[in-house]
Amino acid sequence: MRRLSFSELRCPALYAYNNAEFTDEDWKGIQNVARSVKRDDPNKVGRFGLGFNSVYHITDLTSILSAGHLGMMDPQEQVFGAKTGELWSLDDEDHQQEFTTMHDQFQPFQDIVALGYTEIKSITLRSDELKETKWLVTSCTLTEGNVDRLDDLAEKLKFVPRVDLAFPCTDHIDCSRSRLCCFLPLPNNDSNKTGLPVYVNAYFGLTDNRRHIKWQEEDQMNDEHAIWNELLIKEVLPETYLTILRDAIKLVQNNVLPASSIYNLWPDLSQVQHKEKWHEVALDVLRQLFDQNIAVLSLAKDERQFIKLSEAVFPCNGPTQLDTLDAIKRVLVSRDENLVTLSDSVTRALKTAYPDFSSLSHVTPAFLRGVLQEGVQDISDEDRRTLLEYVLSDEQYEELDGLQLLPLSDGSFKSFTDSQDDTALIDSDTFPRTLLPFCQSLFIPDDLSPECVDHLRQLSDQDLFMVINIDKDKVLRWTKSHLPEDWKNAEETFVTWEMSNFRVHDDDPESLIDPDMKLCQGPCVWAFNNEQFSPDDWDNIVKVGSASKEDMVEKIDSLKFCFDSTDKG
Numbered sequence: 086m087r088r089l090s091f092s093e094l095r096c097p098a099l100y101a102y103n104n105a106e107f108t109d110e111d112w113k114g115i116q117n118v119a120r121s122v123k124r125d126d127p128n129k130v131g132r133f134g135l136g137f138n139s140v141y142h143i144t145d146l147t148s149i150l151s152a153g154h155l156g157m158m159d160p161q162e163q164v165f166g167a168k169t170g171e172l173w174s175l176d177d178e179d180h181q182q183e184f185t186t187m188h189d190q191f192q193p194f195q196d197i198v199a200l201g202y203t204e205i206k207s208i209t210l211r212s213d214e215l216k217e218t219k220w221l222v223t224s225c226t227l228t229e230g231n232v233d234r235l236d237d238l239a240e241k242l243k244f245v246p247r248v249d250l251a252f253p254c255t256d257h258i259d260c261s262r263s264r265l266c267c268f269l270p271l272p273n274n275d276s277n278k279t280g281l282p283v284y285v286n287a288y289f290g291l292t293d294n295r296r297h298i299k300w301q302e303e304d305q306m307n308d309e310h311a312i313w314n315e316l317l318i319k320e321v322l323p324e325t326y327l328t329i330l331r332d333a334i335k336l337v338q339n340n341v342l343p344a345s346s347i348y349n350l351w352p353d354l355s356q357v358q359h360k361e362k363w364h365e366v367a368l369d370v371l372r373q374l375f376d377q378n379i380a381v382l383s384l385a386k387d388e389r390q391f392i393k394l395s396e397a398v399f400p401c402n403g404p405t406q407l408d409t410l411d412a413i414k415r416v417l418v419s420r421d422e423n424l425v426t427l428s429d430s431v432t433r434a435l436k437t438a439y440p441d442f443s444s445l446s447h448v449t450p451a452f453l454r455g456v457l458q459e460g461v462q463d464i465s466d467e468d469r470r471t472l473l474e475y476v477l478s479d480e481q482y483e484e485l486d487g488l489q490l491l492p493l494s495d496g497s498f499k500s501f502t503d504s505q506d507d508t509a510l511i512d513s514d515t516f517p518r519t520l521l522p523f524c525q526s527l528f529i530p531d532d533l534s535p536e537c538v539d540h541l542r543q544l545s546d547q548d549l550f551m552v553i554n555i556d557k558d559k560v561l562r563w564t565k566s567h568l569p570e571d572w573k574n575a576e577e578t579f580v581t582w583e584m585s586n587f588r589v590h591d592d593d594p595e596s597l598i599d600p601d602m603k604l605c606q607g608p609c610v611w612a613f614n615n616e617q618f619s620p621d622d623w624d625n626i627v628k629v630g631s632a633s634k635e636d637m638v639e640k641i642d643s644l645k646f647c648f649d650s651t652d653k654g
Contacts, residue, residue: 223329371438
């Protein structure tokens with residue numbers, strides 16, 4: 086063998102230090118490529134083929150100095166053998182250029198490479214741009230005696246029934262990036278992506294090429310590694326998931342994590358709907374979460390407080406306008422109700438996985454009416470009007486009894502009662518509010534929503550409370566009862582006529598009456614007709630004493646009783 090000078094071996098190098106000396110077994114094992122002596126030791130990562138052999142990704146000439154021995158690995162036989170090989174030097178400018186243009190294969194893994202190692206707390210990689218990523222990592226190991234089949238396989242395969250979950254502590258969670266790990270991340274392909282918001286690391290049984298996890302498929306139903314993997318995700322993973330949720334809640338309450346982290350941690354069923362295995366895992370996690378009744382719902386009044394499902398009041402179940410939701414929230418929070426906020430993914434999870442979601446306490450018109458019976462004096466006028474439409478929406482009008490939510494046009498609010506003091510009038514195109522000029526304050530506001538007005542009309546049609554749709558008879562009755570006292574004696578005052586045209590006609594109403602006419606100078610009887618005047622009516626109305634309806638027995642004017650009677654006024 087040719088003697089080498091020390092200068093030939095001098096070059097830039099990566100130095101790694103381990104404070105444990107090589108044993109005789111280590112020296113023997115390191116020479117048995119692909120025949121690991123750690124196969125039966127569950128505490129050795131190298132048994133998964135991720136140990137010393139990975140050094141050849143960095144160098145093709147490895148030196149080991151330990152326990153008084155120096156070992157040099159030359160698999161290419163470049164230094165100690167007869168075969169030649171490519172010489173790379175970091176001092177060579179051409180080689181440097183090639184290195185700098187090569188794709189950084191480590192970059193995609195730099196955030197997740199150490200998630201499966203419980204002894205590593207932090208890693209710093211120096212680069213031109215510093216980026217910090219924090220993770221919440223939770224590990225659970227199933228103790229012996231809980232699942233017999235797992236105990237048997239753990240002993241036979243020399244595996245540990247442990248699952249680690251890693252959750253990135255960021256505001257935006259991309260479930261498409263999460264994938265499976267077996268101490269190091271498995272290849273980034275679809276079969277290794279779970280759709281869960283967490284990375285899953287475990288003592289998985291891998292395929293021969295160590296790129297995929299074995300599952301109980303048709304050709305390997307009895308494969309012990311596949312059975313082990315199925316038991317891991319069924320027996321250990323759900324409990325680990327509940328544990329990481331509890332850990333995250335504590336961190337939120339201590340202001341370490343944002344409150345949104347908790348709902349981001351929930352399995353999103355929409356992200357796993359096309360992954361049958363992980364969809365079932367997500368459902369299993371949710372069912373256990375609900376069965377254990379863990380406090381995982383964020384309160385609307387303080388998002389860092391969490392309560393159990395059985396204690397929560399859930400938001401409106403159905404399409405509701407944003408201003409209505411906001412008004413309901415303000416009222417319920419002020420009444421110390423346990424109203425919770427929900428994300429879309431959490432709502433989907435509850436509706437899909439909770440045994441009887443409708444049995445939980447929800448905000449409904451009936452629920453809100455019960456809360457409002459405590460009083461509405463502290464609620465703003467705008468919120469009262471908004472809440473009125475919501476509590477009317479289920480048409481259970483009898484339950485409105487006593488609620489002071491009925492707005493009037495003068496800005497006041499009446500209660501739904503049978504008292505005359507709580508009267509509210511509703512007008513229409515046929516009977517507009519201008520017919521009762523001295524009752525304007527009794528009408529509901531003209532800017533109420535059409536839906537709200539329709540409900541109030543229905544309520545009035547059922548003769549509930551003092552809500553009144555005005556018609557001909559009511560116009561007459563309310564006109565008589567609300568005329569000013571000084572109008573009742575025409576000899577003592579003058580009445581100024583204000584022409585209001587309620588009929589459709591092309592002529593300007595002011596051109597139809599001469600201001601000097603006596604009709605406009607004194608008291609008169611105001612009569613109105615539900616019918617619109619026709620052009621013939623306008624032509625004949627001036628022909629007093631020669632009615633055009635003499636030959637029409639169905640017309641009351643044939644009796645010379647209608648228009649002529651105004652002259653008697």
